[in-house]
Amino acid sequence: MTTSWKPAPLADLRECLELMTADGAVPGGVIAHGALDGDPGFLTAGVVASECGAARPGPDTVYDVASLTKVAATWPLIGTTGIDLETPVHTFLPTVTAEAPGGQVTVGQILAHTTGLRPDTRLDQYRNRTEDLAALICGEDLIACPGTGHRYINRGFILAGLLLAQVTGRRLDELAADLWTRLGMPSTGYGPIGRSSRVAPTEQRLAGAPRLWGIPHDDNAALLGGVAGHAGVFATAADLATYATALLAGHRDGTELGRWLARSIVPQTAIEPGLDRGLAWILTADGRVAYHHGFTGTSLYLSPATGRYLVICTNAVYHHQDNRTRLAPLRDLALKAITAEP
Known part of the structure; x- marks a missing residue:
């Protein structure tokens, strides 16, 4: 298993995040990168949001992870x-x-x-x-x-x-909270959560009204009181790095969670040429990477073969709804980075 990272792909990721911040695609963001043989590293850019003053995003900034809920809670x-x-x-x-x-x-x-x-x-x-x-x-x-x-x-x-x-016989948020506690993810949970400079706001739905801040950006999760199987979770880049490490270590060691990951990265159906769907996860055609995105501007990438992971946390919906196009360069670079040869 190869766990080392090349500097060049990480430098490209940092530059892309900084450029996206400069051109207004995102207020700022955090990228966590790591592997099983060391502590995570973090790349940051921009600010949390205008409402948070000069506060800069970091490993402990809390983001609405949207559909990462599917792979961080329900799955x-x-x-x-x-x-x-x-x-x-x-x-x-x-x-x-x-x-x-x-x-x-x-x-x-x-x-x-x-x-x-x-x-x-x-x-x-x-x-x-x-x-x-x-x-x-x-x-x-x-x-x-x-x-x-x-x-x-x-x-x-x-x-x-x-x-x-x-x-x-238990609420979904209670089940998930127990899981996250066992894995050492103290800042991960379902909303609502209190507004602060540590929490990234998302979209302003009505002109002149406050932005969504500490409540789910997903309307349907909000209608369910913030607790749903498809969205509603808030997390930090540091916690998601901890989660990724636990999944990859479990895959290596054959724990219950690791066996579940191994079962889940077997292709179940084609999405499009070059991409398959496993159980919840999107899989690259060569089977080297499993990943998932969140609509708000988040992503989680795992490479079980190399023991590497990447986490992207942004509040891209702060400015725009057309996130797939605006986030595509960063997400493409993330795939290249995690699959780069040592």
Whole structure:
């Protein structure tokens, strides 16, 4: 296993983050890089946000990680709770019948994004409905047969969060908090959290109104009180580096979490040429890297073969919603950096 980093890829990452800060793509950000043979390093640029004065982002700045919730909360909890991936969700959720359109969707299909559930989340459409949320989601007509193609669908992970609470008899945020405590991630948790210069604000939804700050940027997570299987988690680059190290060390040592990672980085379905979906994770075609993004401007990259990881934490939605294009150069460089030869 090779764990060393070349200086050049890290210098390219730093330069890109600084350029993105200078041209207004992000207020600032933090990149954590590391490996199993040492402590993490951190690259920083810019400020946390205008509301935070001159405060600069650092390893302990708290970011809304958005869809990293899927791989930092829901995915590890499913893998360590003993839930059978081949079992239909109606078996676990008493309000969902076997005859419901989504009743036969399996947990494995949720993780692989092959459920065929509606792609638009839109929980606001259920306001004033009295039925159970799981029954409402599974009661909608499917757009495809389960298991027949990749479509990124938040509804599946919302179901997974409801399922975890039902199976364990505990709230999702409580389950996740126990996991993060065991892994040594003291600054990671579901919101809401108090406003401070240590917490990165995100979007201003209405002109003249305060920005979202310490509450989820994702509307549907907010409608669920901030606790959901697809979004809602806040974390620091330091905690995500700790998490990445735990996953990679577990993969090397064969722990329960490591075996779950090994199972999850087996391709389940194609996303596009060169990319596959494992269980939750996006996989490069050569299988060397597993990663996931968050809409707010976050990313987590793992290279089990080399023991290296990268974490990107920004609040890119502070200025813009079209993040995929604006963040693409930084994310492309992150992939190059983590796969660079020693």
